[in-house]
Amino acid sequence: MSDLPAQLPVFPLPGALLFPRWQLPLNIFEPRYLNMIDDVMQEERVIGMIQSMGGPKSKPNLAHTGCAGRITAWSETGDGRYLITLTGLARFNIKQELSVTTPYRQVLADWAPFEGDLYEVAPACMPDRHRLVRALRDYTDVNDMSTDWQAVEEAPLETLINALCSGCPFSVIEKQALVEAQTLKDRAETLITLLEMDVSGPEGGTLQ
Template identity: 30%
Template sequence: MASFSSIAVRELPLFPLPEVVLFPGRPLPLHIFEFRYRIMINTILNADRRFGVLMFDPNQGQVATVGCCAEILQYQRLPDDRIKMLTLGTLRFRVLETVREKPYLVGLVEWIEDEPTQQDLRPMATEVERLLRHVVHLSGKLMEQNVELPDDIPSLPTELSYWVASNLYGVATEQQTLLEMQNTVARLEREVEILTSTRNHLAARTALKDALD
């Protein structure tokens, strides 16, 4: 499938993280303690404060080639030169080639975006949010807790698709697939499938729990 990308290409410091997938608009707190990444962060802090986050799959021993650029919003230096910081996902990128590997990984990347569409995505986004609320309600009922969605859920379809994908836990490979999609419709459709399956599973567990109580 042809990719939709900008012509902007740049070198970007890269930070592979085990089973972590960052999405645009989503926060990522980090604790930097490894020497080479302390060097990287100190260099970035004197530049534009941006680096790329790539998912590392420990089972396959592979680093993804599509990731998300993180911008450092806040940081705190700790003893032994460790650094705690809060970052925010901005743009997605694809690694074109490795520029160097030491003292830390740097790649030549291109920014990627979703393909433009004339389709009205609001009905699908509404369905995703409806299913999400069902899942949260059933989860709370199963745990006997009052669980509610936050008030700041994005209303725009593309941003909503990133928000939902970032909140899927324990499925980094699925998250990576959603990150790599360059079609908002396809991403929302896949999230409808995931949320429908999750809702049905939780509904069955809730019904069984009610029957046994």
């Protein structure tokens, strides 16, 4: 954990989730975030992805927990945008938002609660694939969605869970619950709950 930066630039973006070992492609076009990418490319190439949670558009409220990623692919388009890929490293809690002169926001990161993110998940700690697939089948049937079931069955389980967490149209609060789930098994349980609540309809409730 000591190799991770204490001070972290953050990119608030609702609905865009990053997890350890998961890759997130981003299209960067706002000047303040172009500036951020320029700066981090000269250093450790690490930024924190975090969801915004309401507040003013110019400076939205930040969720308490995000995930840091290292820029592992970078290209510039003819119109000045950056196309980057972040590879997730570990999640963090915000200790404090810093007062900075940069146009982008920076925080002090607390990595300690998520030290386990740095290690591959042991087979004994993996969630139940069959239960997840069953919940997904019910969800796709109710929502009339087509699915590549061969890919679902063959994908590494961690990859499948992260893909569903990122790709399903959950609310910001629901997605934040997925980010904050302590272990991969906890994340899968939260994901299954969200899929089952959608299938059960409005009477199934929502996450608070």
